[in-house]
Amino acid sequence: MPTALITGPTSGIGNAFARRLAADGWDLVLVARDSARLDRVAAELRARSGVEVETLPADLSSEAARAAVVERILDEDRPIDLLVNNAGLAGPGAVLRSDYRAQDEVLGVMVRAVLQLSHAALQVMAARGHGGIVNVSSVAGFVPRGTYSAAKAYVTTFTESLAEEARGTGVRVVVTCPGFTRTEFHARSGADTDNIPDFLWLSADKVVDDALAALRRGRVVTVPGLQWKVITAAAKHLPVRRIVRATRMLGRTPRSEIGTRTEHTR
Secondary structure, three states: OOEEEEEOOOOHHHHHHHHHHHHOOOEEEEEEOOHHHHHHHHHHHHHHHOOOEEEEEOOOOOHHHHHHHHHHHOOOOOOOOEEEEOOOOOOOOOHHHOOHHHHHHHHHHHHHHHHHHHHHHHHHHHHHOOEEEEEEOOHHHHOOOHHHHHHHHHHHHHHHHHHHHHOOOOEEEEEEOOOOEOOOHHHHHOOOOOOOOHHHOEOHHHHHHHHHHHHHHOOOEEOOOHHHHHHHHHHOOOOHHHHHHHOOHHHHOOHHHOOOOOOOOO
């Protein structure tokens, strides 16, 4: 059986990846900070799909935890065939009004972890001549909205570069950039989503289907959902960055969000 390592698999997009891959017969290595929740998800997947599910509790904002996950990826006796870098957390809001540690934590989980895990995975997969890496970004990476958007912009650009490096090695690399997706991520961050039209929302399963289809086809960057494809295409011809800066959207973060931390999952 092939094995996939998924970060942030306890809910949302990460959980959809875990359910889909388990249903397709993949063994799993699940990485998340909340060990109790991680164990519950693993038990459910074993019971439902009959696959092997290994759990690896890790706070990806920690260098030591990231190193432990890298060590698991490099274990050639138990090879990882697919890496899904999904773990994320809500941005802490405006730099002016937030704690530096909260800003840096975003980078630890959504930039350093993606870099370290992808680096390790590409090395061993290229040596074997096959494998896949899926990085979960966001349309937020296309607009300037603080450290969260900057981190997502990094994930998208980094993945595009990684895919070029992987060309000819047998390793496929894809980045998915979803828009609003129905998960608990927004509720955990305290974001007000009441005014977002229904047609803009994606399901986590839709995001996963689109990402895996892109991986099979060798497409590097994918934006799931026709509505978001249209929006992102239009945005390329509009002064989006200037508009966002002008509306001072970065300054609208509720004070209740400042310095808060959410689970590493989407």
